[in-house]
Amino acid sequence: MSVFRKVLYSTDFSPLAEHALNFVKDLKSAGAEEVILVHVVDSRTTALPEGVNLIEKKTELAFELPENEARQLLKLVEMAREVKKNLEKDGFKVSLVLISASDVVDAVVKVAEEEKVDVIVVGAHGKGLLAELILGSVSLGIIRKARCPVLLVRKKN
Template identity: 35%
Template sequence: MPYEKILVPTDSSAVSLEAANQALEIAKAMNSKVHAVYVVDIVPFVGLPTEGLWESMKEILEEEGMEALQKIEKMAKEMGVNMTSKVLEGSPSNEIVKYAENEKIDLIVIGTTGKSGLDKILLGSVAEKVSKKAHCPVLLVKKTDKEE
């Protein structure tokens, strides 16, 4: 089954850039389009007044997202892969799954830090949540030893 539309979420980490590289390699081989998204996680700020601190934080996070997406856009251009990017806002796993459904994505390629034990219980994993909720296949790209 060809993957015509591939989604790669990024958080600007090394493992998310490796996931982007994997997504772009697959897209190049299959002549697919890559959708890259960065989600501004608003969950920690729910309940705060919308003016002041939140607006400043939102601007910083949106700027970080644009920078992360620009790195992937540069990689895509160098590889000759058609790509689109978007900054989203909300709960990362929910927004990624919703975007994938709305855009009829065929494959999600997402980096995972490989949390285990207490970290996984307390923090959960966006990649794990996406893999459970997604309507399409999800390729998990693990953090390698050299990135630790």
């Protein structure tokens, strides 16, 4: 029986997140079967309402949002579906969670708890002050708040 059967992969679709995806795929050989792909859009910087499921409401939102935000939303959904298809080809069962929230860390941790994941995989950008220089504010927050193991993937130097 695998220790990490169910994996939450938190992504911002950056090159670092793509690098972290390789670690998710590597967990397959350790018995991982299911991936919950999570992307959180900061609702404070968009016209998106707090807590909305972006996949379920994408068509409705595309008509309500300013044109540039609607295009970005549709692009995010398409990128998520591409990653999902890629993971499914590798034999994973995949669920997509694209939501808007004012606190990315809390949203990721909430999904992890609701889905009862065994591990969270996240890239560590290192874009903040001191400790955050090493890890990144979102990854540091996830480490602090998550109740399950967190696998941090850093950039190769």
